Amino acid sequence: MTDSTSDHTTLAPTTQSLPIALIRARETLLRELRPMLAEAGVSEPQWRILRVLIESGPCSVQGLAETACLQPASVSRILQSMVERALVERVQDRVNRRRQVVSVTDEGRALVARFSPVSRGITDAFAERFGAERYQQLIALLDAFISDCDGPTAD
Numbered sequence: 001m002t003d004s005t006s007d008h009t010t011l012a013p014t015t016q017s018l019p020i021a022l023i024r025a026r027e028t029l030l031r032e033l034r035p036m037l038a039e040a041g042v043s044e045p046q047w048r049i050l051r052v053l054i055e056s057g058p059c060s061v062q063g064l065a066e067t068a069c070l071q072p073a074s075v076s077r078i079l080q081s082m083v084e085r086a087l088v089e090r091v092q093d094r095v096n097r098r099r100q101v102v103s104v105t106d107e108g109r110a111l112v113a114r115f116s117p118v119s120r121g122i123t124d125a126f127a128e129r130f131g132a133e134r135y136q137q138l139i140a141l142l143d144a145f146i147s148d149c150d151g152p153t154a155d
Helices: 004-010 018-040 044-056 061-067 072-084 106-130 132-149
Strands: 088-092 100-104
Touching: 018 044, 018 106, 044 061, 044 072, 044 088, 044 100, 044 106, 061 072, 061 100, 072 088, 100 106, 106 132
Parallel strands: none
Antiparallel strands: 088 100
């Protein structure tokens, strides 16, 4: 049995925890986006998948999971409902028959086109409230953090 009162003293306070701060920031944004997503009839991961496919073009399930920041097992389940709704399609890769390629359909493109102005308005409002320059700096800092910290650690 461990003494729970001494365990927490070695950790930074949750108010200083980067993972918690990132989750709180994400929830702040999603709180504003959720009504739009509900009106569009898609979940936040489905919206991300549609945006990634429109921006990047057809890709493998693994590549889609990586780019959309989702677990591969989750992507397969999410894609099934999107295929049923004709938002995306999955086809067998011609070169590697074991691999599937996912692409957005015209219906998926139309959905994103319809709701993109609303989504952009919401994110622009955040940038305005936070300050456009600070907003861009935050994105640049997060990109630098990911670039500098992602990958093997030095010994």
